[in-house]
Amino acid sequence: MEISYKKLWKLLIDKDWKKKDLEEKAQISHYTMNKLVHGDNVTTDTLAKICKALDCKLDDIMEMTFEEDDNNGAL
Numbered sequence: 001m002e003i004s005y006k007k008l009w010k011l012l013i014d015k016d017w018k019k020k021d022l023e024e025k026a027q028i029s030h031y032t033m034n035k036l037v038h039g040d041n042v043t044t045d046t047l048a049k050i051c052k053a054l055d056c057k058l059d060d061i062m063e064m065t066f067e068e069d070d071n072n073g074a075l
Contacts, residue, residue, distance in 0.1 A: 026053035
């Protein structure tokens with residue numbers, strides 16, 4: 001499984017926000033922002049803070065892609 005935050009970066013551009021703006025408005029740390037930039041996992045609490053700050057839904061800021069071998073054919 002791979003997580004992509006490309007939608008988040010596009011939304012920030014659309015809103016004319018900088019990453020620093022999101023850090024402040026969502027009250028997330030620079031360390032957490034760095035994790036997002038690198039596509040690392042963050043907590044659902046962090047994602048909820050971002051969605052609240054941007055007034056959006058989770059699928060507006062991230063995508064998950066699954067490779068065929070990720071679940072070995074099982075759900």
